[in-house]
Protein backbone atom coordinates (compact mmCIF):
# COMPACT_ATOMS: atom_id res chain seq x y z
CA UNK A 485 0.00 0.00 0.00
CA UNK A 486 1.24 3.51 -0.75
CA UNK A 487 2.23 5.43 2.35
CA UNK A 488 1.69 9.20 2.75
CA UNK A 489 4.99 10.09 1.02
CA UNK A 490 3.88 8.18 -2.11
CA UNK A 491 6.08 5.07 -2.06
CA UNK A 492 4.94 1.49 -1.65
CA UNK A 493 5.50 0.18 1.87
CA UNK A 494 4.53 -3.32 3.02
CA UNK A 495 4.02 -2.07 6.59
CA UNK A 496 1.71 0.87 5.91
CA UNK A 497 -2.01 0.31 6.40
CA UNK A 498 -4.72 2.77 5.56
CA UNK A 499 -8.45 2.27 6.00
CA UNK A 500 -10.49 4.81 4.04
CA UNK A 501 -13.66 2.76 3.65
CA UNK A 502 -16.92 4.68 4.17
CA UNK A 503 -15.31 7.89 5.32
CA UNK A 504 -12.80 6.31 7.66
CA UNK A 505 -9.32 7.78 7.69
CA UNK A 506 -7.31 5.38 9.80
CA UNK A 507 -3.63 5.05 8.99
CA UNK A 508 -0.88 3.20 10.80
CA UNK A 509 2.58 1.77 10.41
CA UNK A 510 2.40 -1.84 11.44
CA UNK A 511 6.16 -2.17 11.77
CA UNK A 512 6.42 0.64 14.32
CA UNK A 513 3.20 -0.42 16.02
CA UNK A 514 4.54 -3.96 16.53
CA UNK A 515 7.58 -2.47 18.23
CA UNK A 516 5.52 -0.15 20.46
CA UNK A 517 6.60 3.05 18.76
CA UNK A 518 4.39 5.94 17.85
CA UNK A 519 4.02 6.55 14.13
CA UNK A 520 3.32 9.91 12.51
CA UNK A 521 3.01 10.40 8.72
CA UNK A 522 6.11 12.63 8.52
CA UNK A 523 8.30 9.65 9.41
CA UNK A 524 7.52 7.99 6.07
CA UNK A 525 9.24 10.75 4.10
CA UNK A 526 12.76 9.70 5.12
CA UNK A 527 12.13 6.12 6.20
CA UNK A 528 14.55 3.57 4.67
CA UNK A 529 12.16 0.61 5.02
CA UNK A 530 10.42 0.84 1.59
CA UNK A 531 13.78 0.82 -0.21
CA UNK A 532 14.98 -2.12 1.88
CA UNK A 533 11.76 -4.06 1.22
CA UNK A 534 12.00 -3.38 -2.51
CA UNK A 535 15.64 -4.52 -2.69
CA UNK A 536 15.49 -7.55 -0.40
CA UNK A 537 12.46 -9.73 0.28
CA UNK A 538 14.28 -12.29 2.42
CA UNK A 539 11.82 -14.16 4.62
CA UNK A 540 14.37 -14.57 7.42
CA UNK A 541 15.35 -10.93 7.80
CA UNK A 542 13.72 -9.00 10.64
CA UNK A 543 13.81 -5.23 10.87
CA UNK A 544 14.17 -3.49 14.19
CA UNK A 545 13.37 0.18 14.24
CA UNK A 546 14.08 3.11 16.47
CA UNK A 547 12.91 6.66 16.05
CA UNK A 548 15.66 9.17 16.59
CA UNK A 549 16.34 12.83 16.02
CA UNK A 550 19.85 13.05 14.57
CA UNK A 551 22.31 15.57 16.03
CA UNK A 552 20.03 18.27 17.36
CA UNK A 553 16.50 19.48 17.74
CA UNK A 554 16.70 21.17 14.32
CA UNK A 555 16.48 17.90 12.46
CA UNK A 556 13.29 15.92 11.93
CA UNK A 557 12.65 12.65 13.70
CA UNK A 558 13.72 9.71 11.54
CA UNK A 559 13.21 5.98 11.48
CA UNK A 560 16.48 4.13 11.93
CA UNK A 561 16.63 0.48 11.01
CA UNK A 562 18.75 -2.45 12.12
CA UNK A 563 18.34 -5.80 10.41
CA UNK A 564 18.77 -9.25 11.87
CA UNK A 565 18.79 -12.61 10.07
CA UNK A 566 16.91 -15.32 11.97
CA UNK A 567 18.43 -18.07 9.83
CA UNK A 568 22.06 -17.05 10.29
CA UNK A 569 21.43 -15.57 13.77
CA UNK A 570 23.42 -12.47 13.09
CA UNK A 571 23.05 -8.79 12.31
CA UNK A 572 22.77 -7.76 8.67
CA UNK A 573 24.93 -4.67 8.10
CA UNK A 574 23.54 -4.03 4.58
CA UNK A 575 19.82 -4.90 4.68
CA UNK A 576 19.34 -4.08 0.98
CA UNK A 577 21.86 -6.77 0.09
CA UNK A 578 21.29 -9.35 2.82
CA UNK A 579 23.65 -11.37 4.99
CA UNK A 580 24.86 -13.74 2.25
CA UNK A 581 23.74 -16.93 4.04
CA UNK A 582 21.16 -17.99 1.44
CA UNK A 583 22.76 -16.32 -1.57
CA UNK A 584 26.53 -16.18 -1.48
CA UNK A 585 28.14 -12.82 -2.06
CA UNK A 586 29.59 -11.77 -4.42
CA UNK A 587 27.64 -13.62 -7.05
CA UNK A 588 29.57 -15.91 -9.34
CA UNK A 589 29.20 -15.04 -13.02
CA UNK A 590 30.10 -17.60 -15.62
CA UNK A 591 30.98 -16.46 -19.15
CA UNK A 592 30.55 -19.18 -21.75
CA UNK A 593 32.24 -19.02 -25.12
CA UNK A 594 30.26 -20.23 -28.10
Ligand code: SF4
Nearest residue numbers: 493496509524527529
Ligand atom coordinates in the same frame (compact mmCIF):
# COMPACT_ATOMS: atom_id res chain seq x y z
S1 SF4 B 1 7.34 4.74 8.78
FE1 SF4 B 1 8.50 3.52 7.30
S2 SF4 B 1 7.83 1.41 7.65
FE2 SF4 B 1 6.32 2.74 8.59
S3 SF4 B 1 4.72 3.06 7.03
FE3 SF4 B 1 6.18 4.77 6.87
S4 SF4 B 1 7.63 4.08 5.30
FE4 SF4 B 1 6.56 2.25 6.01
